[in-house]
Amino acid sequence: MRATDAFGIGLAMVGATALGSACVDYSNMEPSFATLRQAAQAQGKLIGTAVDGALLSTDSEYARLLAEEFSAVTPENATKWGPLEPQDDTYDFSDADSIVAAALDHDQSLKGHVFTWHQQLPSWVESISDPDELRLALREHMETTMARYRGQIKVWDVVNEAVDDNAPAGYRENIFYELLGPDYIEEAFLMAHEADPDALLYYNDYAIERMGHKADFTYQMLRDLVARDIPIHGIGMQSHLSVHRYPAADDLRDNIRRFADLGLRVEISELDGRTSGLTGTLDQQYEAQRIAFQETVASCVLEPGCARVTLWGFLDEYSWLDDEGTEEHGLLFDDNYEKKPSYWGVMDGLRGKLAKRGPTLVKNGDFEDELDHWVGVDSTLSLESFEDQAHPVACARDRSSSESGLSQVDLLDAFASGGSFTFRAEVRQEGTAPAGINVALIVEQSGQDPSTLSLGYLYLEEGVWRTMRGSFALAWEAPPTSVRLSFSGPDPGVDLCITQVALNQLHPAPG
Ligand code: G3I
Numbered sequence: 001m002r003a004t005d006a007f008g009i010g011l012a013m014v015g016a017t018a019l020g021s022a023c024v025d026y027s028n029m030e031p032s033f034a035t036l037r038q039a040a041q042a043q044g045k046l047i048g049t050a051v052d053g054a055l056l057s058t059d060s061e062y063a064r065l066l067a068e069e070f071s072a073v074t075p076e077n078a079t080k081w082g083p084l085e086p087q088d089d090t091y092d093f094s095d096a097d098s099i100v101a102a103a104l105d106h107d108q109s110l111k112g113h114v115f116t117w118h119q120q121l122p123s124w125v126e127s128i129s130d131p132d133e134l135r136l137a138l139r140e141h142m143e144t145t146m147a148r149y150r151g152q153i154k155v156w157d158v159v160n161e162a163v164d165d166n167a168p169a170g171y172r173e174n175i176f177y178e179l180l181g182p183d184y185i186e187e188a189f190l191m192a193h194e195a196d197p198d199a200l201l202y203y204n205d206y207a208i209e210r211m212g213h214k215a216d217f218t219y220q221m222l223r224d225l226v227a228r229d230i231p232i233h234g235i236g237m238q239s240h241l242s243v244h245r246y247p248a249a250d251d252l253r254d255n256i257r258r259f260a261d262l263g264l265r266v267e268i269s270e271l272d273g274r275t276s277g278l279t280g281t282l283d284q285q286y287e288a289q290r291i292a293f294q295e296t297v298a299s300c301v302l303e304p305g306c307a308r309v310t311l312w313g314f315l316d317e318y319s320w321l322d323d324e325g326t327e328e329h330g331l332l333f334d335d336n337y338e339k340k341p342s343y344w345g346v347m348d349g350l351r352g353k354l355a356k357r358g359p360t361l362v363k364n365g366d367f368e369d370e371l372d373h374w375v376g377v378d379s380t381l382s383l384e385s386f387e388d389q390a391h392p393v394a395c396a397r398d399r400s401s402s403e404s405g406l407s408q409v410d411l412l413d414a415f416a417s418g419g420s421f422t423f424r425a426e427v428r429q430e431g432t433a434p435a436g437i438n439v440a441l442i443v444e445q446s447g448q449d450p451s452t453l454s455l456g457y458l459y460l461e462e463g464v465w466r467t468m469r470g471s472f473a474l475a476w477e478a479p480p481t482s483v484r485l486s487f488s489g490p491d492p493g494v495d496l497c498i499t500q501v502a503l504n505q506l507h508p509a510p511g
Pocket of ligand 1: 076077113119120160238270320
């Protein structure tokens, strides 16, 4: 079986009609608010965007939309160390000054971005090899920059992307880590607080939106800093999504809530949505993007601890996503400055509306009808009960390979038309040290080997129940002949148990 990530396969829609009902005509929709900024204000939230200072003076339509639609701005590059201080003690504030001036003119909140990061450092900093020299350089950079914008930039990203899932100690081995050790993180927050005691200081990172290993490591790191009264006030979950697979709203909301319960302000700090992972018509990509943005923005609006959503730009043509070599349509306005469906997804999200959920597409997901509709794959399936589970449970035991487990085989009708979906399941593994569980759709199309569309992966300790959740989008080039939902993943001999399996289609909730 070809193990192919869900959306690396060339799948394009059978035909626009197949999604006909899901494609909503936004042209005649009368929003409750004329702008995103008004919608956000009604919820007591901020809607922001990354800003390219050069465009402010060269693109008047860009400047107009920026002023009208957004109540907050983050300089995309202008306040990073490299652009600000290209040589030691030689500053270029021109770009940052123009962004700050425009923001103040339009009563927009400013967030500075970012002091310690492994990218866009000036070469003179990258060549430092003495720890105290690096400390002094960082302190002086913070003091000079924060003093200039004191009372104007009141929120700063102090540390960016310090966690690295693949590094032995869990920390990205950047120059700060190499010379100062992991304590550079608290040192940076202490320095920034001394430079501007009134500023709110944030940690910022990507791939920490959904519950999982990196989010857990980040949570423990920030919980420790807060417990030791290190001056940290917020966290930014960057949310660089792919519209074919992104965090489920319930998962994101639980994650936002646990950071907020530490006393931190939480933000969606760099939202955009790659479309290239969903090979299909532009309408399909836009439809999936609209729902992904609605779910993500509504998750913030519905959580009291989430204060701001910032898009990482708003015009597709100027997005950093295109720097990566693939054609993306990651933001809210197309190349004609027209609002895309994603704009309306943000609008509905700002109005606190999640996408509409259809009925669960999984049959007997609660195992109240014993094992009907489920089969064991190279394993022995049994219906069981657990003290710590209120519902019946299905277990795959005597698993003979990592691909064996449990499957529901008759889901072709559910997915034949493609669309956007969200799933959840309670899962448990028994018999080994932490192991990973895969949830996937196994798709067969005539004339092709079966392909595996990965929906989610969770690494969990043995003997505990964990919730797996995720959202995804599908589009087909040729209609599939069979679609199965599969749970697999741990090594052979490890038992896999599941219950409360649900999978719902997501529909736009406009108006
Ligand atoms: O300003 C120079 C210009 O003088 C030069 O001619 C040109 C060609 O080399 O490069 C220009 O600098 C570019 C800069 O953007 C300004 O346009 C850099 O090459 C380019 O690497 C830089 O990309 C930025 C990227 O961070 C750097 O890693 C993107 O615009 C920016 O959107 C992106 O933003 C980051 C966040 O800060 C942190 N989270 C991830 C996010 C995406 O990578």
